[in-house]
Amino acid sequence: MRIIDPSATSAAPIEEPGLLRVLACGAVDDGKSTLLGRLMADAGLVPEDQMAAVACASGEDGFDYALLLDGLAAEREQGITIDVAYRYFATARRSFIVVDAPGHEQFTRNMATGASVCDVAVLLVDARKGLLPQTRRHAAIASLMGIRDVILAVNKMDLVSHEESVFGAIVAAFRTHADSLGLDVRPVPVSAALGENIVHPAAAMPWHAGPPLLGLLETLTLAPPRIGSLRFPVQRVSRPDADFRGYQGTVAGGRVRRDDPVVALPGGQPSRVTQIVTFDGEVEEAGPGEAVTLVLDREIEAGRGTVFASPDNAPACVDHVVARLVWLSETPLATGRELLMRHGTDLVPCRITALRNRLDIVRMAEDPATTLGANDIGTVTIETARPVVVERYGDNRALGSFLLIDRLTNQTLAAGMVVEAVNAAANLYWQRFDTDTADRPTAGRQTPAILWLTGPSGAGKSTVANALERQLTAAGCHAYVLDGDNVRHGLNRDLGFSPPERAENVRRLAEVAHILADAGLIAIVAAIAPYAQDRANARAIAKDVPFYEIFVDTPLDVCASRDPKGLYRRARQGLVSDFTGVGAPYERPQAPDLRLDGTAETPQQEAGRIVDLLTARGHVPAT
Amino acid sequence: MLSAHQRMLEAEAIHILRETEAVFRRPVLLYSIGKDSSILLHLARKAFHPGPIPFKVVHVDTTWKFREMIAFRDAQARALGLDLVVHTNHEGLAAGISPVSHGAGPYTHAMKTVALRQILDRLGADAAIGGARRDEEKSRAKERIFSVRAPGHRWDPKMQRPEPWGIANTRLLEGETMRVFPLSNWTEHDVWAYVRAEAIPVVPLYFARERPVVRRGDSLIMVDDARLPLAPGETPQPMRVRFRTLGCYPLTAAVVSEAATLDAVIDELRGSRRSERAGRLIDGERADSIEAKKAEGYF
Numbered sequence: 001m002r003i004i005d006p007s008a009t010s011a012a013p014i015e016e017p018g019l020l021r022v023l024a025c026g027a028v029d030d031g032k033s034t035l036l037g038r039l040m041a042d043a044g045l046v047p048e049d050q051m052a053a054v055a056c057a058s059g060e061d062g063f064d065y066a067l068l069l070d071g072l073a074a075e076r077e078q079g080i081t082i083d084v085a086y087r088y089f090a091t092a093r094r095s096f097i098v099v100d101a102p103g104h105e106q107f108t109r110n111m112a113t114g115a116s117v118c119d120v121a122v123l124l125v126d127a128r129k130g131l132l133p134q135t136r137r138h139a140a141i142a143s144l145m146g147i148r149d150v151i152l153a154v155n156k157m158d159l160v161s162h163e164e165s166v167f168g169a170i171v172a173a174f175r176t177h178a179d180s181l182g183l184d185v186r187p188v189p190v191s192a193a194l195g196e197n198i199v200h201p202a203a204a205m206p207w208h209a210g211p212p213l214l215g216l217l218e219t220l221t222l223a224p225p226r227i228g229s230l231r232f233p234v235q236r237v238s239r240p241d242a243d244f245r246g247y248q249g250t251v252a253g254g255r256v257r258r259d260d261p262v263v264a265l266p267g268g269q270p271s272r273v274t275q276i277v278t279f280d281g282e283v284e285e286a287g288p289g290e291a292v293t294l295v296l297d298r299e300i301e302a303g304r305g306t307v308f309a310s311p312d313n314a315p316a317c318v319d320h321v322v323a324r325l326v327w328l329s330e331t332p333l334a335t336g337r338e339l340l341m342r343h344g345t346d347l348v349p350c351r352i353t354a355l356r357n358r359l360d361i362v363r364m365a366e367d368p369a370t371t372l373g374a375n376d377i378g379t380v381t382i383e384t385a386r387p388v389v390v391e392r393y394g395d396n397r398a399l400g401s402f403l404l405i406d407r408l409t410n411q412t413l414a415a416g417m418v419v420e421a422v423n424a425a426a427n428l429y430w431q432r433f434d435t436d437t438a439d440r441p442t443a444g445r446q447t448p449a450i451l452w453l454t455g456p457s458g459a460g461k462s463t464v465a466n467a468l469e470r471q472l473t474a475a476g477c478h479a480y481v482l483d484g485d486n487v488r489h490g491l492n493r494d495l496g497f498s499p500p501e502r503a504e505n506v507r508r509l510a511e512v513a514h515i516l517a518d519a520g521l522i523a524i525v526a527a528i529a530p531y532a533q534d535r536a537n538a539r540a541i542a543k544d545v546p547f548y549e550i551f552v553d554t555p556l557d558v559c560a561s562r563d564p565k566g567l568y569r570r571a572r573q574g575l576v577s578d579f580t581g582v583g584a585p586y587e588r589p590q591a592p593d594l595r596l597d598g599t600a601e602t603p604q605q606e607a608g609r610i611v612d613l614l615t616a617r618g619h620v621p622a623t
Numbered sequence: 624m625l626s627a628h629q630r631m632l633e634a635e636a637i638h639i640l641r642e643t644e645a646v647f648r649r650p651v652l653l654y655s656i657g658k659d660s661s662i663l664l665h666l667a668r669k670a671f672h673p674g675p676i677p678f679k680v681v682h683v684d685t686t687w688k689f690r691e692m693i694a695f696r697d698a699q700a701r702a703l704g705l706d707l708v709v710h711t712n713h714e715g716l717a718a719g720i721s722p723v724s725h726g727a728g729p730y731t732h733a734m735k736t737v738a739l740r741q742i743l744d745r746l747g748a749d750a751a752i753g754g755a756r757r758d759e760e761k762s763r764a765k766e767r768i769f770s771v772r773a774p775g776h777r778w779d780p781k782m783q784r785p786e787p788w789g790i791a792n793t794r795l796l797e798g799e800t801m802r803v804f805p806l807s808n809w810t811e812h813d814v815w816a817y818v819r820a821e822a823i824p825v826v827p828l829y830f831a832r833e834r835p836v837v838r839r840g841d842s843l844i845m846v847d848d849a850r851l852p853l854a855p856g857e858t859p860q861p862m863r864v865r866f867r868t869l870g871c872y873p874l875t876a877a878v879v880s881e882a883a884t885l886d887a888v889i890d891e892l893r894g895s896r897r898s899e900r901a902g903r904l905i906d907g908e909r910a911d912s913i914e915a916k917k918a919e920g921y922f
Contacts, residue, residue: 019628047895083780085764086757088810095628097808109785116787235638236645240674250638279669291637291670304645328785342790401788410794415787
């Protein structure tokens with residue numbers, strides 16, 4: 001869900017200076033709380049009773065402006081700000097939400113959380129210390145989260161004799177860094193303790209011509225957000241009575257007008273908007289950030305999680321995304337674990353299939369890594385259990401951002417930003433066709449199935465498959481053999497024999513087998529498929545098509561002595577690497593649907609036993 | 624006509640209300656009868672239009688609310704067709720716990736905190752929507768919009784989930800519940816400006832009128848009925864006062880004011896140098912008092 005999305009809500013017509021969401025960040029002891037306290041106090045925005053309470057609590061060093069802000073008893077005891085806080089104030093010129101993000105190194109996650117909802121960042125630097133690695137980190141995180149405008153507040157100028165050259169050197173150093181991050185920098189020299197250049201100009205720094213901090217914030221104009229094409233994630237369906245069916249949600253991009261055509265994703269069913277309903281009456285159109293109810297001209301399959309989009313520029317609908325993660329949890333990243341992705345109004349099971357790199361945000365370099373811990377940032381590939389409607393974070397924040405959630409503890413593990421929607425399914429919908437399997441000319445006497453013959457090279461898979469195809473054809477049943485070796489000559493000729501390439505080889509064979517079965521055939525696959533996980537994936541790809549794993553169990557020494565292609569000999573001479581049974585393992589099926597003893601029977605007998613299985617399961621008629 | 628800022632706040636709250644209805648099994652809306660609650664009801668009507676408000680509306684009645692509040696509540700329930708549930712901690716009442724016999728602390732705990740836990744448990748509510756705002760008080764400034772409560776409704780600041788981009792993780796384990804605050808980003812000024820823009824009915828106690836009050840320390844307490852014990856020689860004086868927040872009358876201080884209309888209230892607020900909750904006698908006991916009460920399940 002989207003609460004304050006700058007990309008969406010500031011798109012409203014600019015009839016007033018507009019709300020500005022400001023992220024305040026600085027390292028520990030840079031004086032951030034003092035600066036914010038001073039800002040609000042000097043602007044006359046702190047009620048007298050709060051000023052009085054702080055005056056009481058302040059020590060002998062005078063009024064402690066920081067006490068106006070530090071909210072939780074737990075953090076007052078520790079003397080630090082431990083969590084993101086939201087402050088609200090308005091001057092005559094503008095309304096502000098100041099998101100106060102703590103400076104500790106271990107609180108990258110809070111800073112990222114704060115930055116995700118802000119338009120501009122105020123970065124605090126201690127004039128005596130200059131740029132710290134922490135400052136670079138803050139700038140990098142702001143940039144990663146999509147902030148473009150930064151105000152660099154060089155604080156404690158009074159402690160460096162208000163020296164222009166100190167300020168100049170810090171600003172110059174920061175600009176180099178900021179340029180590489182694509183940040184637009186506005187520098188201001190301040191003293192929060194003395195209230196110089198916070199609300200009022202500083203007499204002690206006549207060399208600085210620009211406005212004080214508050215003036216900068218009041219006059220900052222933001223680049224107008226891209227409106228883009230319609231994106232409307234459905235939150236809920238409103239059906240108060242049998243006559244009304246409305247889809248309720250918030251426009252997350254583009255505009256919707258009455259009579260506009262839309263497609264419902266995933267699925268891609270087209271329809272047309274007939275009404276845009278609000279409590280205050282029907283409206284002609286709605287734009288980003290507006291919460292409305294859409295009525296369509298026909299009944300379609302849509303509900304929570306569906307995204308309505310404009311048909312001429314629909315977002316990707318994919319089951320793989322490359323994403324940048326800010327890891328939020330103390331539980332480290334583990335690839336392969338089942339997680340939940342909270343994305344738009346959707347909640348989808350998913351898993352991280354690969355960690356591509358970890359980002360060093362001081363060097364802005366991507367390093368190899370095996371895991372991510374709390375406050376790490378890295379790039380991953382995520383596979384979702386069903387297609388999700390995503391866009392790049394830079395193109396649409398609503399569809400480009402998500403949370404990853406632990407399924408057992410419900411902890412929020414990571415905040416994610418889509419870098420890329422991957423795979424062939426991009427921009428494709430599942431097209432529905434009217435012709436059913438049963439109507440096809442391939443409909444013979446068989447009911448489709450996938451038979452997967454697995455076993456080491458030389459076990460006799462192809463021979464058995466050949467005999468099986470002949471017997472089925474003779475019985476008036478349509479079958480087709482996908483031979484692992486043959487397919488490697490064409491479809492899979494780009495693949496080698498490493499474990500990931502073998503996995504891909506099996507995946508493609510399984511997808512083709514599924515297509516053949518969908519066309520009405522009995523698909524016979526003869527392929528080593530040495531890894532149990534890959535075979536399990538093949539079964540998953542088969543979905544509702546019956547899948548039979550048939551283990552052609554021929555001992556390795558028998559296979560090697562047969563060696564029909566001379567491969568065992570070559571593998572042992574080191575001429576073939578990753579050869580199953582020599583340089584690579586074969587994981588024996590633990591519970592095959594049928595086990596054939598490759599040494600006891602002829603290929604014809606073995607094929608006969610498979611036909612018996614098919615007959616028993618009703619795939620071919622009894623003869 | 625709403626300003627762009629008001630439209631943003633309204634749309635955000637509607638979005639949150641719809642999310643709450645969509646993801647929880649049995650959400651309820653907590654109705655305190657105050658101005659924030661009035662806005663919540665209004666926004667809930669907007670969010671689910673053309674359907675009705677799909678929640679039970681719960682009022683925890685300590686029996687010490689201003690009489691005008693109760694009359695207003697019942698009139699609103701009738702006018703809006705609310706599915707209203709009123710709950711009182713009868714054990715507390717039977718034990719004679721009252722704001723005049725017990726301190727504000729034990730009284731609030733028994734009649735508000737415990738009472739709230741009782742009714743949420745009885746209704747099997749897995750989410751409770753409230754009108755709290757981040758600008759009300761310092762510890763609230765860190766509150767999430769979707770705030771997880773451990774079994775027993777305890778609030779643990781350390782288990783609160785980050786909400787980047789405002790995306791909420793609304794998953795709950797057995798026994799956990801959620802408190803939801805759609806008005807988190809509203810300020811007191813936003814509330815009154817919206818009440819005016821949308822002509823939302825509010826309790827007349829918010830507007831200055833002559834009312835019988837007694838002065839106790841810095842506070843002006845309205846004598847709403849005969850249950851308020853008066854010290855010897857203490858007699859209620861008629862004064863033109865109004866209330867910035869509403870609660871139990873012996874614990875809610877009035878402010879001297881001439882603001883008898885919405886426009887006047889908003890003008891007065893612009894010039895105000897006192898914070899909204901300054902009139903809440905229960906907040907002031909310790910600086911971190913709201914935080915401590917929340918940890919026990921107070922709203």
